Amino acid sequence: MPELPEVETTRRGISPHIEGKTISNVVIRNHRLRWPIREDLPQLLQDQPITNISRRAKYLMLETPEGTLILHLGMSGSLRVVQNGDKPGKHDHLDLVCSDGTTLRLHDPRRFGAAVWTDEPCGQHSLLEHLGPEPLSDEFNGDRLTQCAKGKSRAVKLLIMDNQVVVGVGNIYANEALFMAGIRPDRPAGKISARRYARLADCIKIVLANAIEKGGTTLKDFVGGDGKPGYFQIELTVYGHGGEPCPKCEKPLTEIKLGQRTTVFCKSCQR
DNA sequence: CGAGCAACCTGCATGC
DNA sequence: TGCATGCAGGTTGCTC
Numbered sequence: 001m002p003e004l005p006e007v008e009t010t011r012r013g014i015s016p017h018i019e020g021k022t023i024s025n026v027v028i029r030n031h032r033l034r035w036p037i038r039e040d041l042p043q044l045l046q047d048q049p050i051t052n053i054s055r056r057a058k059y060l061m062l063e064t065p066e067g068t069l070i071l072h073l074g075m076s077g078s079l080r081v082v083q084n085g086d087k088p089g090k091h092d093h094l095d096l097v098c099s100d101g102t103t104l105r106l107h108d109p110r111r112f113g114a115a116v117w118t119d120e121p122c123g124q125h126s127l128l129e130h131l132g133p134e135p136l137s138d139e140f141n142g143d144r145l146t147q148c149a150k151g152k153s154r155a156v157k158l159l160i161m162d163n164q165v166v167v168g169v170g171n172i173y174a175n176e177a178l179f180m181a182g183i184r185p186d187r188p189a190g191k192i193s194a195r196r197y198a199r200l201a202d203c204i205k206i207v208l209a210n211a212i213e214k215g216g217t218t219l220k221d222f223v224g225g226d227g228k229p230g231y232f233q234i235e236l237t238v239y240g241h242g243g244e245p246c247p248k249c250e251k252p253l254t255e256i257k258l259g260q261r262t263t264v265f266c267k268s269c270q271r
Numbered sequence: 272c273g274a275g276c277a278a279c280c281t282g283c284a285t286g287c
Numbered sequence: 288t289g290c291a292t293g294c295a296g297g298t299t300g301c302t303c
Contacts, residue, residue, distance in 0.1 A: 161297095
């Protein structure tokens, strides 16, 4: 489910309800995630205030004075704010119960997500330390892409989805940004001009920022027991529209696999 | 070293 | 209706 805009929307949705509160209880219902939730997490978090909820790439960090709980939502994870005692569902793995009863609940059917504790300074954890720049930061720009692409024969779509190059560009938004930039996803990365990379970097920022803005309308969905966060109101131009007419030129959109991921583009508009 | 790809899981849509 | 198949928005870690 979540790409970067969804993770950021989640952060904004849960922060007002959780930040500044103190954890009074931790319930592990199913420890099986990408890595098992460690058994002593309840003791580690007991009575800890959550001082800040931040995001790096698609990771959410719940910071406490003793350390940080790093959460990842994988392909199917979600976080919701419920009340202590609300009946858990089938794939509700973890509850963080605050002293006022407000509860952060991690749900993840496919179990590709993670809940990892670290007492290292935030960001030096092995999951985070080799990540590239945030896509919406100034360090990410056309020059960054041009540098990273130098001498590389791999497809440009794989380049922009590489977390060492830039974080947070998942399959959907990679497709959308390349369409907006008019660049073929399978073009060798090293053969694209600096000028076109400047355009691509801009398009990545626009597509992501736009999706985050749209996510803002769904923040209330993160509270309460029913329903799901309304991620999917974001209109997608090409992803999921293989074979349909290109929105620009009307010719059918081409669908291929690139790095085992569905890739949609217009042979006519993207070069 | 980079590149390619299998693996980790469940749920859902589709087709017979 | 039931069953088999294929597909899914991410990331790690293996092999070549």
